[in-house]
């Protein structure tokens with residue numbers, strides 16, 4: 001089976017007016033099926049930038065990224081979107097749910113985008129809401145849900161199409177300890193049940209150490225370490 005994501009010599013420079021910022025200088029990482037990886041680093045180190053690149057939501061300045069064996073740099077925007085929708089699920093720190101739609105409609109959205117019939121999409125969305133413990137909140141809008149419930153809906157939406165990998169940008173950063181533990185347990189459950197790979201950005205040291213590998217970004221370079229072993233890729237360049 002293909003690696004889920006492979007990034008080689010990825011660099012990202014943001015240019016604004018005359019200023020350019022080299023956020024990532026050289027990043028190599030491979031995400032394999034069922035991998036669990038935490039991405040950590042100081043504020044502004046480039047964690048979200050890296051996650052967006054791995055998800056194909058942004059393009060690197062140089063280097064290459066493959067998702068499910070497809071070289072994202074060689075695909076059109078529409079083709080990248082199709083690969084992303086098929087293979088990946090993305091969870092933002094702030095749920096990014098559509099306010100005017102119910103929890104059920106939000107979760108069904110990725111399936112409807114993939115032209116699944118409405119009835120079937122709603123059945124699958126309802127089953128996923130049940131899995132995240134929100135079967136009885138299906139008809140509530142985001143404003144009628146708590147922060148933890150909204151984030152669980154966001155996770156349901158990210159995984160309803162059974163992606164091979166979930167990328168999550170501080171998915172518990174905005175929650176209290178109890179809700180954060182619930183949301184994290186849910187992600188771990190998906191990993192254990194379906195072999196879904198997890199790549200998550202976190203500031204939580206304990207959570208990071210519970211993942212299989214931890215990638216630290218320092219000076220634009222990523223150094224990945226097995227949590228119970230020696231480094232698996234070169235340290236900062």
Ligand SMILES: Nc1ncnc2c1ncn2[C@@H]1O[C@H](COP(=O)(O)OP(=O)(O)OP(=O)(O)O)[C@@H](O)[C@H]1O
Pocket residue numbers: 014015016021023041042043044045046047048049050
């Ligand atoms: N679209 C953009 N244009 C210009 N600069 C950007 C852009 N996106 C991010 N940056 C800059 O890139 C750097 C890294 O940002 P990023 O959000 O990836 O950091 P982070 O490690 O996720 O930080 P935090 O932990 O605070 O969320 C920051 O200096 C940020 O200002």
